[in-house]
Amino acid sequence: MKNNFKNEAITRLEDDYAQWYTDVCRKAELMDYSSVKGFIIYRPYGYAIWENIQSYLDKRFKQTGHENVYMPLVIPTSLFQKEKDHVQGFAPETLIATIGGTTKLDDPLIIRPTSEVLFCEHFSKIISSYRDLPKKYNQWCSVVRWEKTTRPFLRGSEFLWQEGHTMHETELEARQEALDMLQIYNDMGKDVLAIPFITGIKTENEKFAGAVETYTIEALMPDGKALQSGTTHYFGDGFAKAFNIKYQDRNNTLVNPHQTSWGVSTRLIGSIIMVHGDDNGLSLPPYIAPTQVVIIPIQQNKPGVLAKARDLKARLDKLGLRVKLDDSDRTPGWKFSEYEMKGVPIRLEVGPRDLENGHISGAKRYNSEKFVMEDADLEKTIVPLLSDIHDAMYQKALTYLLDHTTEAHSLEELDEVLNTKLGYAKVMWDGDLEGLKLIKERFSATARCMPFNQAGFSDKCIVSGKKAKYLVVVAKAY
RNA sequence: CGGGACGUAGCACAGCUUGGUAGUGCGCCUGGUUCGGGACUAGGAGGUCGUGGGUUCGAAUCCCAUCGUUCCGACCA
Numbered sequence: 001m002k003n004n005f006k007n008e009a010i011t012r013l014e015d016d017y018a019q020w021y022t023d024v025c026r027k028a029e030l031m032d033y034s035s036v037k038g039f040i041i042y043r044p045y046g047y048a049i050w051e052n053i054q055s056y057l058d059k060r061f062k063q064t065g066h067e068n069v070y071m072p073l074v075i076p077t078s079l080f081q082k083e084k085d086h087v088q089g090f091a092p093e094t095l096i097a098t099i100g101g102t103t104k105l106d107d108p109l110i111i112r113p114t115s116e117v118l119f120c121e122h123f124s125k126i127i128s129s130y131r132d133l134p135k136k137y138n139q140w141c142s143v144v145r146w147e148k149t150t151r152p153f154l155r156g157s158e159f160l161w162q163e164g165h166t167m168h169e170t171e172l173e174a175r176q177e178a179l180d181m182l183q184i185y186n187d188m189g190k191d192v193l194a195i196p197f198i199t200g201i202k203t204e205n206e207k208f209a210g211a212v213e214t215y216t217i218e219a220l221m222p223d224g225k226a227l228q229s230g231t232t233h234y235f236g237d238g239f240a241k242a243f244n245i246k247y248q249d250r251n252n253t254l255v256n257p258h259q260t261s262w263g264v265s266t267r268l269i270g271s272i273i274m275v276h277g278d279d280n281g282l283s284l285p286p287y288i289a290p291t292q293v294v295i296i297p298i299q300q301n302k303p304g305v306l307a308k309a310r311d312l313k314a315r316l317d318k319l320g321l322r323v324k325l326d327d328s329d330r331t332p333g334w335k336f337s338e339y340e341m342k343g344v345p346i347r348l349e350v351g352p353r354d355l356e357n358g359h360i361s362g363a364k365r366y367n368s369e370k371f372v373m374e375d376a377d378l379e380k381t382i383v384p385l386l387s388d389i390h391d392a393m394y395q396k397a398l399t400y401l402l403d404h405t406t407e408a409h410s411l412e413e414l415d416e417v418l419n420t421k422l423g424y425a426k427v428m429w430d431g432d433l434e435g436l437k438l439i440k441e442r443f444s445a446t447a448r449c450m451p452f453n454q455a456g457f458s459d460k461c462i463v464s465g466k467k468a469k470y471l472v473v474v475a476k477a478y
Numbered sequence: 479c480g481g482g483a484c485g486u487a488g489c490a491c492a493g494c495u496u497g498g499u500a501g502u503g504c505g506c507c508u509g510g511u512u513c514g515g516g517a518c519u520a521g522g523a524g525g526u527c528g529u530g531g532g533u534u535c536g537a538a539u540c541c542c543a544u545c546g547u548u549c550c551g552a553c554c555a
Contacts, residue, residue: 016549018548018549019548019549022547022548026489027489033546033547034546035528035545035546036545036546037545037546037547089554092553092554093553093554114555143555145554145555147553147554148479148552148553148554149479149551149552149553149554151548154555155554155555159555161555208555227555228555229555230555231555263555264555265555267555296514297513298513298514299512299513299514300513301512301513302513329512329513330513330516330517331512331513331515331516331517332513332514332515332516333513333514333515333516333517334515334516334517335515335516336514336515336516337515337516338516340515349514351513351514352514353514354514361514444551444552478555
């Protein structure tokens with residue numbers, strides 16, 4: 001083992017999970033800190049992951065009839081205050097600009113923590129007939145929330161996200177929209193992030209400020225904590241009334257439309273880091289990995305090696321894959337470690353030995369398994385291999401999720417699940433928020449959601465012992 | 479926002495107690511030899527000691543403030 005290994009190494013997972021996470025963020029060059037608390041720099045490698053998530057979602061949004069728009073960065077305080085619940089929810093964490101040029105502003109400008117009110121104001125101007133509905137808008141942007149505790153990707157003062165905002169004629173259609181978008185998020189987990197979610201409805205106390213219903217995708221981290229990874233909301237017509245959004249319906253009556261909003265953020269990157277990472281660093285699922293295949297020439301000055309490496313790259317490029325050939329003058333060992341740390345799913349090696357035998361050596365990042373293939377088989381092997389890797393990574397995460405989802409029949413069992421076994425506890429609940437409050441105070445755990453799958457296992461509330469109405473998933477959370 | 483720790487070269491740190499020329503390892507640059515799991519060698523570059531103020535002939539070192547990072551709580555995507 002070389003001296004510098006110590007310097008470059010990341011903290012071991014089991015030694016200090018939080019430190020491991022921070023080490024991976026920085027050493028895999030996903031981000032860097034800026035000089036303002038909670039505002040991070042998304043470095044190219046981290047930003048590229050976000051771009052890949054974006055490109056998947058943007059396509060899905062457009063296929064389902066949504067249009068991208070861009071709203072202003074700032075919201076006049078007076079406008080922000082129109083919807084009461086919304087203000088109460090977000091006022092404590094707003095960043096406000098009070099001076100423009102040399103003039104003190106009469107109506108200070110709030111840097112958007114979310115853009116509901118901007119969309120509402122705009123919708124009130126452009127919606128006047130049922131023929132204007134539905135309006136299905138999405139915005140890619142960043143928002144600012146003045147957070148007290150910040151962590152890279154998981155909680156920042158500024159983060160990148162998309163926020164969808166839609167208006168509909170009927171409650172049914174709006175509720176369906178919220179559920180449809182949740183399904184797209186869930187697909188994203190399964191199809192590109194290789195992360196399984198528990199999906200369900202938020203309890204009253206965990207809902208978005210101003211929402212009638214909040215739906216959520218909840219991921220489970222290896223330390224047993226839940227990470228809310230995306231939410232969709234049905235707003236009813238509350239905002240519409242507050243912002244005077246009205247249209248004439250098919251019966252010539254003036255009515256308020258029904259509204260939704262939904263979003264996922266760069267927090268997903270944090271989720272990917274934790275769900276798939278290990279002691280060697282990042283391990284990226286193939287479909288969002290900025291580099292899917294890295295080619296490392298061995299003894300690249302020997303005749304034919306570099307030419308073969310370039311040949312492989314050209315052939316993989318032709319398949320539409322994201323491929324990197326590292327022909328820098330670092331040693332192969334250094335490159336192996338580097339790309340493992342950065343989580344590149346597949347490594348291919350080409351050296352004199354491979355040239356001689358007409359084959360290609362390689363290794364899979366997620367399980368460190370090495371393989372050898374015939375040169376001629378490259379094209380027909382690599383795409384299915386990426387797909388297999390994705391499936392295996394998803395399966396591994398799913399197995400963990402299932403193994404760490406446990407029914408708790410009593411508070412003692414709940415304690416056992418939350419503090420010893422770790423992960424999600426399924427509990428039966430009578431619907432009284434006091435019970436959830438007690439759980440939170442005693443275990444610092446919250447109701448993550450009432451899962452759509454309400455297969456109950458008892459008719460007694462875990463707290464009160466009264467007749468249970470709902471199945472709730474409880475966990476400690478980020 | 480409350481409690482703890484930390485801030486000196488890109489990274490990890492020493493120096494501070496007892497004020498007096500800013501150091502070590504890795505990384506980085508140039509050349510040569512290497513190359514199948516973080517190579518070796520010769521030479522070289524790089525620092526407002528987080529920032530602001532104070533004490534002093536003199537501050538990385540002592541004092542005050544402030545900003546940032548991190549951990550534990552409370553709050554939140």
